[in-house]
Amino acid sequence: QKVRAEVLEHLEHLALVDFRDSEGVERLQRAIQFADQLHEVNTDGVEPMDSVLEDRCLYLREDDVTEGNCTKELLKNAREKVEEYFVAPPGIVLLIK
Amino acid sequence: RLRFQVSAALREGRVTPTELCQRCLSLIKSTKFLNAYITVAEEAALKQADESEKRYRRGQPLSVLDGIPVAVKDNFNTAGIETTCASNMLKGYISPYNATVVQKLLDWGAVLLGKTNLDEFAMGSGSTDGVFGPVRNPWSYSRQYKEKSVPKFHSEDTEANWVITGGSSGGSAAAVSSFTCFAALGSDTGGSTRNPAAHCGVVGLKPTYGLISRHGLIPLVNSMDVPGILTRCVDDAAVVLGSLAGHDPKDSTTIQDNFKPFELPNLTDVSKLSIGIPKEYHAPGLSSEILSLWSKAADLFKNAGAKVIEVSLPHTCYSIVCYHVLCTAEVASNMARFDGLEYGHRSDMNKSTESMYAATRREGFNDVVRGRILSGNYFLLKQNYENYFVKAQKVRRLIANDFVKVFRSGVDLLLTPTTLSDAVPYMEFIKEDNRTRSTQDDILTQAANMAGLPAINVPTALSERGLPVGLQFIGRAFQEKQLLTVAKWFEKQVKFPVIQLEEVKRHDHGVFQHQKSASFS
Numbered sequence: 001q002k003v004r005a006e007v008l009e010h011l012e013h014l015a016l017v018d019f020r021d022s023e024g025v026e027r028l029q030r031a032i033q034f035a036d037q038l039h040e041v042n043t044d045g046v047e048p049m050d051s052v053l054e055d056r057c058l059y060l061r062e063d064d065v066t067e068g069n070c071t072k073e074l075l076k077n078a079r080e081k082v083e084e085y086f087v088a089p090p091g092i093v094l095l096i097k
Numbered sequence: 098r099l100r101f102q103v104s105a106a107l108r109e110g111r112v113t114p115t116e117l118c119q120r121c122l123s124l125i126k127s128t129k130f131l132n133a134y135i136t137v138a139e140e141a142a143l144k145q146a147d148e149s150e151k152r153y154r155r156g157q158p159l160s161v162l163d164g165i166p167v168a169v170k171d172n173f174n175t176a177g178i179e180t181t182c183a184s185n186m187l188k189g190y191i192s193p194y195n196a197t198v199v200q201k202l203l204d205w206g207a208v209l210l211g212k213t214n215l216d217e218f219a220m221g222s223g224s225t226d227g228v229f230g231p232v233r234n235p236w237s238y239s240r241q242y243k244e245k246s247v248p249k250f251h252s253e254d255t256e257a258n259w260v261i262t263g264g265s266s267g268g269s270a271a272a273v274s275s276f277t278c279f280a281a282l283g284s285d286t287g288g289s290t291r292n293p294a295a296h297c298g299v300v301g302l303k304p305t306y307g308l309i310s311r312h313g314l315i316p317l318v319n320s321m322d323v324p325g326i327l328t329r330c331v332d333d334a335a336v337v338l339g340s341l342a343g344h345d346p347k348d349s350t351t352i353q354d355n356f357k358p359f360e361l362p363n364l365t366d367v368s369k370l371s372i373g374i375p376k377e378y379h380a381p382g383l384s385s386e387i388l389s390l391w392s393k394a395a396d397l398f399k400n401a402g403a404k405v406i407e408v409s410l411p412h413t414c415y416s417i418v419c420y421h422v423l424c425t426a427e428v429a430s431n432m433a434r435f436d437g438l439e440y441g442h443r444s445d446m447n448k449s450t451e452s453m454y455a456a457t458r459r460e461g462f463n464d465v466v467r468g469r470i471l472s473g474n475y476f477l478l479k480q481n482y483e484n485y486f487v488k489a490q491k492v493r494r495l496i497a498n499d500f501v502k503v504f505r506s507g508v509d510l511l512l513t514p515t516t517l518s519d520a521v522p523y524m525e526f527i528k529e530d531n532r533t534r535s536t537q538d539d540i541l542t543q544a545a546n547m548a549g550l551p552a553i554n555v556p557t558a559l560s561e562r563g564l565p566v567g568l569q570f571i572g573r574a575f576q577e578k579q580l581l582t583v584a585k586w587f588e589k590q591v592k593f594p595v596i597q598l599e600e601v602k603r604h605d606h607g608v609f610q611h612q613k614s615a616s617f618s
Contacts, residue, residue: 015474016455017467031472037418048490052549073193077440091450
């Protein structure tokens with residue numbers, strides 16, 4: 001089954017990445033077809049695995065500030081900034097095709 | 098050229114860190130046509146070498162690594178040095194910090210020569226899909242390869258016949274293979290360290306997930322990524338591992354167990370070892386040459402007294418499909434941070450935030466990356482989440498359990514091929530698209546990432562075409578010492594030949610010019 005046009009558009013919106021051309025769409029089609037092989041596997045009663053370290057306790061540290069004060073450093077890599085703000089174009093307007 | 102020898106030479110003053118550094122920098126220049134390095138940090142490296150020299154004069158080297166030139170894959174953050182991930186998205190991005198593994202190398206006194214080339218954002222198995230062009234396998238220029246080429250061709254033919262390094266850590270593998278550094282860092286998510294190691298005839302170690310910090314490694318798949326180690330011998334890999342492993346508070350996925358660096362014993366008796374040969378790794382497309390080598394290796398262990406048994410990892414054939422879904426899903430999430438606002442490329446489009454983001458990402462990412470983001474988002478859609486993403490997570494558990502069962506049955510290590518064949522010529526490689534290639538090439542390496550297990554490529558022999566072929570050992574979680582000990586024994590038995598690089602200085606200019614146009618075509 002081919003992916004419906006609304007789904008394609010929805011994906012482009014979610015990903016903020018475009019398919020660009022029919023090749024991009026075909027690539028997705030092939031990816032789905034490939035992934036469908038997963039359904040050959042019987043996974044009844046099998047729990048999904050999030051992490052290979054699931055049997056261990058995650059390291060948690062104290063909620064203390066130990067570093068920071070590097071605003072200047074971090075802003076260096078941004079193209080548009082004003083004082084200590086990253087500047088973006090107006091946000092409310094949705095993606096214009 | 099073993100590091101131990103070099104370290105001894107440095108300690109005894111027979112060579113100075115500065116001389117060593119200069120030699121490597123000069124070699125990098127004369128092997129520029131390999132395109133292994135994206136950035137060479139010459140000034141910084143010489144400064145580090147100078148400081149190392151002062152320490153040696155005082156008799157106070159920081160470690161065995163002090164003064165040793167190393168290279169780092171360009172998806173690790175390096176303070177003050179450009180980190181590009183071979184993508185337009187990060188061209189010009191100067192990291193404000195060092196990845197933990199980079200910091201550790203520097204703290205131990207290593208000299209960072211530069212950042213190595215890769216597939217864009219580490220997506221690929223050829224090191225051919227980055228914006229700085231493909232990496233060339235140094236073995237393309239070896240006497241061993243040229244001698245086997247039919248018909249005997251001239252230097253101009255090398256242009257058409259050079260072979261790939263494999264990927265995605267191809268630059269790091271090529272750098273180590275061509276002697277421009279003594280060790281290099283790569284990353285391994287589906288085989289990206291072991292695959293190029295096999296094709297370039299070097300040792301490639303994928304450590305257990307959770308052993309080495311990922312802080313500062315630009316993430317691809319958070320649940321599978323690990324920093325990888327590339328060296329010319331197993332002992333060197335153990336030394337680098339020893340300097341990098343251990344809990345990092347900045348990476349909560351590193352285990353908290355105390356890690357003790359180790360020296361590898363010289364194993365003489367393998368009779369207590371049980372080596373498993375997973376039958377599913379006799380995968381479709383495996384060259385008869387490699388099959389034969391694998392069999393010979395099994396016999397080697399058998400004849401030395403080890404127990405060698407066939408085992409089964411029944412879900413092996415699904416690991417690539419499973420990886421495909423989990424990888425694209427995590428990629429979709431990880432690539433969301435690239436929006437042009439805080440760092441990296443930013444489009445001039447400024448009609449709205451979203452259109453700026455979209456244009457930035459269109460301009461910054463190549464087709465492979467964009468394709469994976471879109472696929473990943475598809476699998477994560479509400480209507481698909483259970484059927485694809487969660488399903489893949491379940492299959493992942495089955496794959497991981499296969500290994501648990503085999504190791505529980507008394508097997509110490511698994512012996513498998515690393516790649517399906519020796520390195521293919523670039524011209525042939527690019528005929529198939531990236532995903533097809535990755536699918537084919539990752540089949541022998543990917544499952545170890547699924548299960549989080551340590552694995553190592555050991556260069557084994559030359560193929561009929563005169564190119565390196567490696568074999569892989571997969572070990573139990575966090576049992577790197579056993580894995581490396583056996584790998585070292587094996588390395589000693591097979592006596593893999595040293596690459597005989599032809600004198601290429603005279604080709605420099607012509608090749609470089611030609612390569613430039615080939616890179617941007």
